[in-house]
Amino acid sequence: xxxxxxxxxxxxxxxxxxxxxxxxKEIFIAFLSSSKLxxxxxxxxxxxxxxxxxxxxxxxxxxxxxxxxxxxxxxxVWPGWVRKTEYLNGKIAFNVxxxxxxxxxxxxxxxxxxxxxxxxxxxxxxxxxxxxxEETSTDCYQCPYKLVIGGxxxxxxxxxxxxxxxxxxxxxHPIKPWAPLTVAEFINWPFVAVELKxxxxxxxxxxxxxxxxxxxIDHSELNISDREFITHIKKHSLLARSYFxxxxxxxxxxxxxxxxxxxxxxxxxxxxxxxxxxxxxxDIREMNINGGSxxxxxxxxxxxxxxxxxRQKQIVTSQKDQVQDNKTIINLVEIIVPEVVCTLHHFHAVxxxxxxxxxxxxxxxxxxxxxxxxxxxxxxxxxxxILEDSVVYxxxxxxxxxxxxRALSNLTSHFSDLHKVGHHLICNRCGGQFDMQQLVxxxxxxxxx
Numbered sequence: 001x002x003x004x005x006x007x008x009x010x011x012x013x014x015x016x017x018x019x020x021x022x023x024x025k026e027i028f029i030a031f032l033s034s035s036k037l038x039x040x041x042x043x044x045x046x047x048x049x050x051x052x053x054x055x056x057x058x059x060x061x062x063x064x065x066x067x068x069x070x071x072x073x074x075x076x077v078w079p080g081w082v083r084k085t086e087y088l089n090g091k092i093a094f095n096v097x098x099x100x101x102x103x104x105x106x107x108x109x110x111x112x113x114x115x116x117x118x119x120x121x122x123x124x125x126x127x128x129x130x131x132x133x134e135e136t137s138t139d140c141y142q143c144p145y146k147l148v149i150g151g152x153x154x155x156x157x158x159x160x161x162x163x164x165x166x167x168x169x170x171x172x173h174p175i176k177p178w179a180p181l182t183v184a185e186f187i188n189w190p191f192v193a194v195e196l197k198x199x200x201x202x203x204x205x206x207x208x209x210x211x212x213x214x215x216x217i218d219h220s221e222l223n224i225s226d227r228e229f230i231t232h233i234k235k236h237s238l239l240a241r242s243y244f245x246x247x248x249x250x251x252x253x254x255x256x257x258x259x260x261x262x263x264x265x266x267x268x269x270x271x272x273x274x275x276x277x278x279x280x281x282x283d284i285r286e287m288n289i290n291g292g293s294x295x296x297x298x299x300x301x302x303x304x305x306x307x308x309x310x311r312q313k314q315i316v317t318s319q320k321d322q323v324q325d326n327k328t329i330i331n332l333v334e335i336i337v338p339e340v341v342c343t344l345h346h347f348h349a350v351x352x353x354x355x356x357x358x359x360x361x362x363x364x365x366x367x368x369x370x371x372x373x374x375x376x377x378x379x380x381x382x383x384x385x386i387l388e389d390s391v392v393y394x395x396x397x398x399x400x401x402x403x404x405x406r407a408l409s410n411l412t413s414h415f416s417d418l419h420k421v422g423h424h425l426i427c428n429r430c431g432g433q434f435d436m437q438q439l440v441x442x443x444x445x446x447x448x449x
Contacts, residue, residue: 237297305444309425
């Protein structure tokens with residue numbers, strides 16, 4: 001099968017990523033149909049990790065870029081393409097052919113990774129590894145050098161560094177256990193994104209907190225820059241229409257009253273969906289754009305809570321060493337500026353002005369009548385759609401997504417297994433220490449001491 005070199009266009013990892021997640025299946029279909037496809041480098045990294053089962057958590061970006069190039073090359077030269085005519089004639093099942101493709105690519109990429117590691121081991125005694133969450137920042141004036149500490153977040157978040165006899169020692173403390181979170185707490189957790197589609201409403205909410213790290217001497221002033229409360233506003237269409245907080249609130253209240261009356265959707269699932277909507281309402285109120293409004297086809301980023309936090313790890317010397325050698329304590333500082341990015345993709349709710357005694361909406365009033373009709377088959381289809389397609393939870397760091405009724409529990413398990421819990425954060429205004437769960441409970445707000 002002939003394919004063009006430019007068939008797959010790779011979007012660099014430092015450019016914005018679209019919400020659409022591309023898997024190895026979409027790439028297989030693109031090569032099969034000779035269709036051009038744009039794929040973000042983060043998606044390709046996730047394919048190598050998840051679809052090809054490669055262990056690349058502690059692998060440098062250079063090796064990952066090499067694997068991406070190799071992955072696309074092997075996709076192009078897969079020997080199975082010579083059987084395309086058999087597939088088109090129905091002699092090969094799609095699932096069987098796709099499985100063979102995936103196994104071939106996984107084997108080739110695994111072999112490529114092994115060769116790359118062996119080459120590095122032969123030519124260097126040290127492999128530089130980036131941190132998993134963000135790259136260490138070196139633009140702080142106190143630090144003329146770069147220290148890169150690599151590994152899983154459970155290592156980064158639980159290390160202690162000390163010096164003794166001209167040596168630097170790194171020790172790891174026990175991992176802090178993951179505490180159960182409510183829906184409201186979890187969807188305010190770093191790297192959590194959620195997309196909700198319910199009848200007239202389509203919203204998306206992403207925790208896009210800004211993390212920066214640098215090294216400084218003890219007692220140095222923190223390098224925390226000012227940040228606008230509204231970080232950006234982007235309109236995606238000229239057809240944007242504005243709605244006030246109260247209008248959304250009336251719609252959401254009637255929406256869940258009507259959905260509850262169906263009786264075929266679990267109370268827990270409806271409560272989880274409603275909590276997402278309530279957090280969206282709180283976002284509108286906190287952003288306070290034009291008195292508390294939000295436009296359709298619009299994305300808004302804002303500094304949720306309007307506080308900045310930091311934590312630091314010390315390279316500690318003993319008192320004896322400090323007296324004899326006059327050594328200086330070095331701090332590894334991490335600054336966290338909470339930010340949420342909200343998108344109202346569409347909102348089509350129209351108020352029913354024929355009803356004068358209360359605020360209600362045409363689509364929901366019509367749905368109420370359909371629910372009362374025992375012969376209306378559309379209700380069963382609606383229930384299935386709500387259970388399977390109404391919500392998608394994503395980890396924006398790992399680019400994994402879960403949908404359906406168990407989406408929330410699946411992503412919670414993903415975070416508890418892979419991401420763990422960081423240590424206390426300190427408010428840069430009052431110096432108060434707060435547990436991460438305390439902050440997400442209050443939408444990253446607190447009462448300054």
